[in-house]
Amino acid sequence: MNSPRFEVRGFNHVALVCSDMERTVDFYRRILGFELVKTVELPDGMGQHFFFDVGNGNSLAFFWFAAAPDGVPGISAPEEKPGFGEWISAVSSLNHVAFDVPPEKFGGYRKALKEAGVRVGPIVNHDDSPSQVATEMHDGVYVRSFYFQDPDGILLEFACWLREFTADDVAHAPRTAAERTTPVVI
Structure with missing residues (x-):
């Protein structure tokens, strides 16, 4: 390195x-x-x-x-949490803030937020499958997370790393602006 x-x-x-x-x-x-x-x-x-x-x-x-002007959901920030709706946001926007939490406390933290009245998304087991989400835990899951929003709709995430990365985890060429598709403006 x-x-x-x-x-x-x-x-x-x-x-x-x-x-x-x-x-x-x-x-x-x-x-x-x-x-x-x-x-x-x-x-x-x-x-x-x-x-x-x-x-x-x-x-x-x-x-x-x-x-300050009001934010525009779907442009300046995601409209929803992954699993509940559209979570794409515009170039140069902040999509979300992910807080690193201990794996052994992950489930308890999710429960505590729900008990406090926070609407939390489903647990996401991020892996390298085509869908990038595993329905069940396996050795290829590298991070578990769930998303929620603050009172202004800022997308937040509690995430816990489950394994260390290796050189094999860097396997994709960076994409360019020329490869972007033009969003439909209504």
């Missing part, structure tokens, strides 16, 4: 935009249990920027902009 050009230790933070900071703080603190570690009032009444500790030195941050 080549040594990295830059010594990146993970994410410092991922910054998203919310419509209601109070509701966002309630969800991420009360439902997900993330500690609110920093709050900032932006200059000139522009808005706020809040940071949650998500473990391992990583943060999830939110901007609340007083003049």
